[in-house]
Amino acid sequence: MTAILHVTELRKSYAGVHALDGVSLAVEAGSITGLIGPNGSGKSTAIDCISGFQKLDSGKVVLAGNAITGQPAHHIARAGLMRTFQTVRIYERLSLRDNLAIAAQQFDPATWVDEFLRTRRYREAVDKAEGRARELVELIGLKRYWEIETGILSYGQKKLVALAAALMPHPRIVVLDEPVAGVNPTRIREIEVALAELNRAGETFLIVEHNVEFITNLCHRVIVLDQGKKLAEGTAKEIHSDPRVLEAYLGMTPEMAEAEMRGAA
């Protein structure tokens, strides 16, 4: 297996507080990697730095062999890293169809001249994007909303639209920032199934999430951050039994956790 995303010694501080204090991580091609940690552990800062939405102080980010460190967000997206946002971001006053079309637009070869002259290159690009969009809309189960402004959808449905948009251009890796936060449990299960299916089809994901069950079910590997440092890394199972993780997350030592469990029993 080879790593599609390689992050080395990422550092970022705000006014003397180290949000990221030398974080290194790698995401294998074709895997689902989870990034977890308590609030303020640096997860969001890490993916903002990786995706170009924040300037990093030092460190190195390599995507599929190309250094993308410190490049502007749109360059990184073009290099093949698509992301979603914690507070859902979609074009609320455009139809689902347009939302998905715009997401793929930068990745086809058609220019505005092609569009104006309705060249074959333009028509092919539009048809291809439309085909992909219909496929994804089918997958996320929002087919009946195709022509409808996405603003009227529910919060969970909007998260699915954001996910589909990120997948539109066949990116090398998709970074999801809390894909199921604030989503109702049945919908969470649907998202889980959809992501697993996409992963089987070859998509690579890096997921930041608080929902432990969701992460455990999906992720091949889990990375735990705490106070801007990598605390642990391993399979979901290994992470669960790691005493350092328990302490960081629950604020208790393994002995306390054990005592608690005995008490519950």
Added chain:
Amino acid sequence: MKLAIALLAALAFAALPLLTSSNYVIGVGISALIFTVAAAALNLIYGFTGLLSFAQLGFWGIGGYVTALTVVTFGGNFWWGVVWAALLNAVVALAIGYPTLRTNRHAFVIMTLTFALLVTLIARDWVDLTRGPLGIPNLPKPSAFGHHFATTGQFYWVAWAFSVAMLAFLYALCSSRIGRTLVAIKQNEPLVRAQGIAPMPYKLSAFAISAAVTGAAGGVYTFHLGIIDPLFLDFYYMQTFLIIVIIGGAGSFWGVIAAGVALSALPEVLRFSADFRMIIYGVILVIAMFVMPTGVAGWLRERQLNRMREQLR
């Protein structure tokens, strides 16, 4: 369908000088055409891209002066004057847009307003070039292919052809992927960046195109008036363009076109009451804003969305 209606409306407008010989009515028609073009240009930068630009007034003024000076001082003709007005405004827009578009939207509003005021000052105080408050009177009506557009009725067709060409261009732009991208930038700029699109070239082009069209419109309007002086930069014009965009529905191409025609005619229709007409006009605007806070187009769209919500239930 929409295009067919637009085409019919355009042809109907072309016939106006055949229906009346009143210079007053034809003059109102010219104003309606030109103001609609300027409003559509403002709609491109404000309605579509979400950047409230008061610089339009400056572009309008520069366009008027450049066209007049091309003819009077530099010995060119009207047509070249309009072309120069468009080109020079595009360059000016790029020059002021490049730094100001890096700031936030609020700073952009202030900076464009400052620019408009600066242009007013230049028009008034650079007397050697603009003749200051005296203005440049007696602008000759243009001619083309041996035909002289001497009367108001004949000049009307110049304004008509200009407006149809500009609106067709703006429509092609707004309904293309470029227009869709501008809307996307207005709605969610970080998402646009996350999708590999750099917003800056889009914003800058929209600003420059909007400036060029506004400038050309100012040039044509100057020759309708036959004189240009610093009053051409009166805030009245900016206010008119802005009212048309807001009442029509910012971001709706056809809404703004319809409002352009309707609101240019409205103050004239109200002339039956000379004393109160501007008050009545104001009251109508206030009521329109109460009933349709997002403009006519926004109001129609909201109704359509509500119907969809009903259906989905």
